[in-house]
Amino acid sequence: MIYQWKFVKKTEIQDVSFIMPGQVAKPHSKKGAAVINGNHTDVVCIGYEDKTMLIVSQYQKMGSMVYITKDGAPIDNKRQGFTTNVLLGEDKPVLHVFARNLAEVVYAGKPIVMGIALKDDCPSVMKALQSLLKDYKM
Numbered sequence: 001m002i003y004q005w006k007f008v009k010k011t012e013i014q015d016v017s018f019i020m021p022g023q024v025a026k027p028h029s030k031k032g033a034a035v036i037n038g039n040h041t042d043v044v045c046i047g048y049e050d051k052t053m054l055i056v057s058q059y060q061k062m063g064s065m066v067y068i069t070k071d072g073a074p075i076d077n078k079r080q081g082f083t084t085n086v087l088l089g090e091d092k093p094v095l096h097v098f099a100r101n102l103a104e105v106v107y108a109g110k111p112i113v114m115g116i117a118l119k120d121d122c123p124s125v126m127k128a129l130q131s132l133l134k135d136y137k138m
Helices: 093-106 123-135
Strands: 028-036 039-047 052-057 064-070 082-088 112-117
Touching: 028 123, 039 123, 052 093, 052 123, 064 093, 082 093, 093 112, 093 123
Parallel strands: 052 112
Antiparallel strands: 028 039, 039 052, 064 082, 064 112
8 A cells, every 4th residue: 555645734733533444543542640658650551452561669660560461260259369470670569569459450351561660669659649540540
């Protein structure tokens, strides 16, 4: 297939968001910030066709990358089970705890790739992040 491009003046460009044959739709994204326990915390959630990417950072960096998938059967009637695999970064138990608990809030039927970079990893931070992320389900 041959595409021909027409060069136009900058003022003539109105909408260049189109989908070529074989391409997928643009991802949806939400971002926000909050101060949690005195630390500025950035949150970005991007919903792709097959995955969700979530970044939670107090360092303005992506941090450790964790891949999260849903287990087959729920743990109980209230909670779902998740498997976490650290892709990049330090593999600490607290990282798995945060990843599973935050995944419960944003899980929308797709695997999650999560970047976590937190200065403070106490339970109050996790509860604050859970309440912050309730609006970030993709």
